[in-house]
Amino acid sequence: MYKEKIEELRAFMESSKEKIGSKIDELVKDGRNDDAKAFRAALNIYDVFVATIGAFDKKAKGDETVFITAFKTFAANIPAKWRAALEEAKKHNDAGKVLIEEGKLNSSDAIIAKFDELFAQEGER
């Protein structure tokens, strides 16, 4: 069951990556290169999470609790830094950085929501 959930999370990330990749191609073809930059930042986040989840899975050695703890710690710390960077960028009216940080957070929020959906304890559902 644990492995199935991880596979579903991976499949979700792969399908999201494909959708974002297509969106980037579409924007570039349409002459909207700068808009594509935010989506590229979002795409990189999927790569970060794919690699991290792989490492956590390896470390957990089949123990779902170990995997959940590792993921939740990561999911609490890393996006918090991006959120802080977004607030700082907003404070300084740095429109370029706001766009990039929002793109990154959209990806991480989507992955974390999917994780919560898959790994929610019975009582949490």
Added chain:
Amino acid sequence: MTDLETIAFFKCLADKSRLAILKSLMQEDMYVERLAERLGVTSATVSFHLKKLEEANAVHSYRDQYYTMYSVNRDLFGVNILDILGEKSTESDLQKERDEAYRKKVLEAFFEYGKLKSIPGQRKKERIVLEEIAKSIESGRTYTEKEINLIISEFNDDFCTIRRDMISEGILKRDKALYTKL
């Protein structure tokens, strides 16, 4: 318009989203959220493009009650392209533009929101960074070391290194524990 300004302006226009924003602004002045709604993109995307357009002097902004409104710089768009192409640039003008562009690039790389992220390793870049910090030091005024440290620490915690480097670069002069800008 200088050559670099011309390039920046045309580069700025070479984007469909920015062109769409300009076309909307040709109809009426608008604020960010209204443009976002009209073009079907996020406010962050519109703000990003407007900032680029503002940097290229293609749009202006002004306050109207609670809103920051944007309008097309009609004076700039009224310039004849043939006139721009006919402008002559001397080699010294071009060199000045190149130096200014390099300086801007260095400052953007090493400063973030007014803070110096790190001291550049390359002397040429460090000089630019030190000159930027020195803008906060008044010419003709004498400062104590504590005062100089306070000014520099607004930019970076390593005020000792920066202060010493400013002296070795001939930006600051130290005389009996007092400092003046050269």
